[in-house]
Amino acid sequence: MKTKLLFPNQLKLIGWILLVPSTILGILMMFFNFKLMFLDTRVFGIISSEFPNPTSFFCFSKNNITDEIIGILFIIGAILVAFSKENHEDEYIAKIRLESLVWATYVSYFILILCILFVYGTGFFTVMVFNMFTILIFFIIRFHYILYKSNKSLSHEK
């Protein structure tokens, strides 16, 4: 993987600072209907289809933008955490990075296939919402786990 595609190492910390609170707020939003009322605003939509209104195009409508803001902050944070260079980026880390990305893609789509088969109705909408973020989440977990494991195997090698 060409390192020029990665962000500088310093941005990783900013990534974590964005990712952790947006994850917590995101979970509150999904399961406890968390919403910031002052974020009720007029938004411009290319497509706007809010039940029971008919679908309309290129129009303004009223919306609470808590979910939009949390979603965008989460994606930016996760991208920065996932694709910022490590303190000491080398070809071995690049290999772990690539493998983790392939692994995360497989796992994410495997789970999606299971959900397509076994989740019906509005439950599937929830699945789709989570599925937007799973590749990044699985990648971050796998990548850091392998880094941690290879760090640990160092302790008993001289």
Place this chain on the structure above:
Amino acid sequence: MKNNLKVERAIKNITQEELAKLIGVTRQAINSIELNKYVPSTILALKLSRYFNKTVNEIFTLEESDN
């Protein structure tokens, strides 16, 4: 692919950490090469060969399973 990096390192009496620093890679990279878990790039192999003052063939050798 096998390698005798660990032996070469012992001869030079240099730790993984020191070697990694000199070559410009992580200690994990050196460690996983020694454990045969990672095949280094040609560039890294050549850098190791330059450091130990041996040819790449003397450090790395093909095995049956590579055929």
